[in-house]
C-alpha cells in the first residue's frame with residue numbers, strides 16, 4: 001500500500017493513460033487484474049470548455065473506477081483552469097487532476113500543450129501553481145525527461161512541480177523527440193524517487209516483470225506504469241502484483257484464458273460505446289491478445305479483417321481456440 005496525500009493505493013502497478021485505448025471499459029477490465037490507480041486518456045481542455053460531445057464522453061466515469069486520475073492537456077492556463085472547474089462543478093468522479101506534460105504529438109504541441117510545456121518553465125510554473133490552487137482534488141503531472149536531447153530538464157521540472165504543490169509525478173523516461181522507441185533512460189533519473197517529496201511513478205518499456213524490477217530499482221520509483229505492455233496482456237498486471245507481494249516471478253499466459261479475456265473486454269467496450277463504435281477499436285485491439293501464440297498470423301488476420309460484430313469475434317475465436325483447457 002502507498003499513498004498520494006491521503007489517498008490509499010493498494011497496488012504498485014498503475015494503468016497508463018493511452019489515447020484511443022484507456023476507455024472506461026479498458027480501465028474496468030484492467031482493474032480486475034489489480035491495477036491500483038487508473039488514468040483517463042488525455043482530454044482536451046478546449047474540448048471540455050466548448051462542450052465537445054466526443055470530449056465530454058471521455059468524462060463518463062463511474063465511481064467504481066476510482067482511484068482515478070483525469071488527465072487533461074492544454075497550453076493555455078485559462079482554459080486548463082476552466083476545464084478543471086467544469087470537472088469539479090459537474091462532480092465527475094476522480095481523485096486526481098493530472099496535467100499532461102508529456103505528449104509529443106504535433107496536434108497537441110502546436111498549441112503549446114503536452115511536452116511543449118517543458119520548454120517554457122516560467123509559464124509551466126505559473127500554470128501549475130494556479131492549477132493546484134484552483135483544483136479541489138490533488139494535482140499530478142506526467143512528464144518526459146525533456147523535450148529533446150538538448151533540453152533534458154527533468155530534475156528542474158520536478159523541482160517546479162514540487163514547489164507548485166503537485167501530489168504525484170509520473171515520468172516517461174524518454175524525451176518527447178524519442179516518441180515511443182528505443183530504450184528508456186532510467187539512468188538519467190537514478191534514485192529520483194528517493195529524493196522527491198511526492199511519490200514517483202515510472203513509465204517506459206514495461207513489457208515483463210524483469211523490466212519493472214529494473215525500472216523501479218534504478219529510479220527508486222514507488223510504482224510502475226503499465227502502457228503498451230498490458231494491451232492484450234492483462235496478466236502482466238497480476239504477475240507484477242504477485243512479484244511485488246512475494247518476490248516470485250510467475251507469468252504463464254494461456255490461449256484459452258486469453259480468449260476469455262478478449263471476449264470479456266469486447267463485451268465491456270460494446271456496453272460502453274455500442275457495437276458500431278466498439279468493433280473498429282476491437283479490430284485493432286483483439287489481435288493483441290494473441291501475440292506469440294500458435295497459428296497466430298491466421299488468427300490475427302481473421303480478427304483484423306473479418307470482425308464486424310461481436311458474434312463474428314466469438315465465431316472466429318471459437319474456430320481457433322477451445323473454451324476449456
Ligand SMILES: Cc1cc2nc3c(=O)[nH]c(=O)nc-3n(C[C@H](O)[C@H](O)[C@H](O)COP(=O)(O)O)c2cc1C
Pocket residue numbers: 016017018019020021041042071100102103142172180203204205206207225226227228229
Ligand atoms: C497509443 C498510445 C497512446 C498514449 N496516450 C497517452 C496519453 O493520452 N497521455 C499520456 O500521458 N501518455 C500517453 N501515452 C504514453 C504512455 O502513457 C506511456 O508513458 C508510454 O507508452 C511509455 O510506456 P511503454 O513504453 O511501456 O509503452 C500513450 C502511449 C501510447 C502507445
